[in-house]
Amino acid sequence: MQAPTAGLDASFDALPVEIIEHVLADVALCDIRSLRLAVDLRPHALQGLSEQLEAPDSIACNLENLTITGVLYITKSQEKILRLQTFPSDSTDVFGQRHDGLGNWTALQPKRKPAVANDLAQAEHELEVLKRWQGEVALERSTGSDLQSLMALFERIGKYGASGGLRSLKLNVVVVRFVGTRVAPKDGGAWRPIWDYAAHLFAVTLHALARTSLRVERFDVYSEVEVCSVPGFDIASTLEHQASEPHASDVPLRNVLRSLKALSLSTSSRVVAPIGSAKRHEADPDDEVLERPVLHRRQSIYTFSESDTHDLEAMIADPRSITSVAQLLHHTPDLEELDLHSYRLPWYDAQNFSLPEHTQAVFGCIVRIACLPLLKKLTLRGLSPRAEDLLSFLHASPGLQSSISAA
Numbered sequence: 001m002q003a004p005t006a007g008l009d010a011s012f013d014a015l016p017v018e019i020i021e022h023v024l025a026d027v028a029l030c031d032i033r034s035l036r037l038a039v040d041l042r043p044h045a046l047q048g049l050s051e052q053l054e055a056p057d058s059i060a061c062n063l064e065n066l067t068i069t070g071v072l073y074i075t076k077s078q079e080k081i082l083r084l085q086t087f088p089s090d091s092t093d094v095f096g097q098r099h100d101g102l103g104n105w106t107a108l109q110p111k112r113k114p115a116v117a118n119d120l121a122q123a124e125h126e127l128e129v130l131k132r133w134q135g136e137v138a139l140e141r142s143t144g145s146d147l148q149s150l151m152a153l154f155e156r157i158g159k160y161g162a163s164g165g166l167r168s169l170k171l172n173v174v175v176v177r178f179v180g181t182r183v184a185p186k187d188g189g190a191w192r193p194i195w196d197y198a199a200h201l202f203a204v205t206l207h208a209l210a211r212t213s214l215r216v217e218r219f220d221v222y223s224e225v226e227v228c229s230v231p232g233f234d235i236a237s238t239l240e241h242q243a244s245e246p247h248a249s250d251v252p253l254r255n256v257l258r259s260l261k262a263l264s265l266s267t268s269s270r271v272v273a274p275i276g277s278a279k280r281h282e283a284d285p286d287d288e289v290l291e292r293p294v295l296h297r298r299q300s301i302y303t304f305s306e307s308d309t310h311d312l313e314a315m316i317a318d319p320r321s322i323t324s325v326a327q328l329l330h331h332t333p334d335l336e337e338l339d340l341h342s343y344r345l346p347w348y349d350a351q352n353f354s355l356p357e358h359t360q361a362v363f364g365c366i367v368r369i370a371c372l373p374l375l376k377k378l379t380l381r382g383l384s385p386r387a388e389d390l391l392s393f394l395h396a397s398p399g400l401q402s403s404i405s406a407a
Contacts, residue, residue: 072175
């Protein structure tokens, strides 16, 4: 079984450092600085880039645009190969969810082929590798070594970088189900682990920025990544954790955020634990549970008890989920460009309960708490601000030259 390599892997960043050095030897400095370097949130990758920054005459010192990529390893697809002895025809589109130019699915059902002995042996090997990588990432996350390595990188960018900061910093998440193949979150399967890892990457990055005071002009948090977002509740938790650390002060974080000229942020309401049949409905597409027969086919997946509904509404409506974006923007008074995307979570989310005005409340808090007098460009996606809130916002940002609001 030969797993096709996704386009995400065929990048300039994948070349050996020595080759990159030769390729860029004759490239103008202004063009080198416009390149964007991507680095995984893994200590060995972060340390490798840190060492390049310290190397004499290294082009890495001209780094101005950086993408930090969180890699999510999932073993369900390999387990399914061994369980059913079949494998997907296209490992970059395992679930037949790829869309064409018109937005239609290119395949309603994923195609699978019978697996032979070599395929099963490869699946066993890849399953072992993916489990090892999962364990390493879990350990790095629990011990904080990913945070420490990212802090070290930011410190070196501030010390050895030509500009002493970054022109742009972007966060991204990719999913690995087959060794050597990375896919975007929209092709990665179950959304819950993606949301969890996205929130962790955001928290680690914000903590590292606060502790190192690295200056960043443009910060992009998943605004261009489909099926990936940071829940407002997790944004609030990150801000609260930063302020509660021993001997911590919000001054470094405030200084970092004050340097921002542009912020792009994809956020959502709070992720709550699945209940009842939702556990099956939201399972990984390759999970064994989906191969079992449904005993009560007539029971709606939307059926909840009164207590369940009350608990879910209370969790989703937590004030921190609504005020977090405004609290973040409160520290960005010099912002000139703002792009906000409110991501709609699956069926159990606020729109299916008594909270249809969630996004209105979010924008209303921004109007009351944040002050953005220098804002020139505003983009709202998935938010439905009240007319009076939008007028108040326009009045408080007299320099606004363009605004876009899309459902």
